[in-house]
Amino acid sequence: MPNKNSKAGHQAIRTCVVCKKKSVQTTLMSFFLLDGGVVFDLARKCQTRKHYLCPQQECVELFPKWLKRQRTKAFLAMGAAQ
Numbered sequence: 787m788p789n790k791n792s793k794a795g796h797q798a799i800r801t802c803v804v805c806k807k808k809s810v811q812t813t814l815m816s817f818f819l820l821d822g823g824v825v826f827d828l829a830r831k832c833q834t835r836k837h838y839l840c841p842q843q844e845c846v847e848l849f850p851k852w853l854k855r856q857r858t859k860a861f862l863a864m865g866a867a868q
């Protein structure tokens with residue numbers, strides 16, 4: 787998508803799940819959820835759908851709360867599908 791205001795080239799912008807701030811993908815920690823657990827894809831090798839988290843204390847501290855909400859949602863979604 788062309789953007790003449792962008793000086794950064796093709797840097798993907800992602801949103802932190804905790805603070806909702808947008809940052810360049812490479813400055814965020816990427817992770818995905820697997821079997822009710824969380825896997826950090828620090829090597830960025832996994833091609834699955836990922837979430838992103840700022841590597842700052844505030845977001846890292848609130849991350850477990852976010853994680854808890856995700857599990858609840860996943861559980862409810864499964865229940866609704868049956």
Ligand SMILES: [Zn+2]
Pocket residue numbers: 802803804805806807839840845
């Ligand atoms: Zn954040």
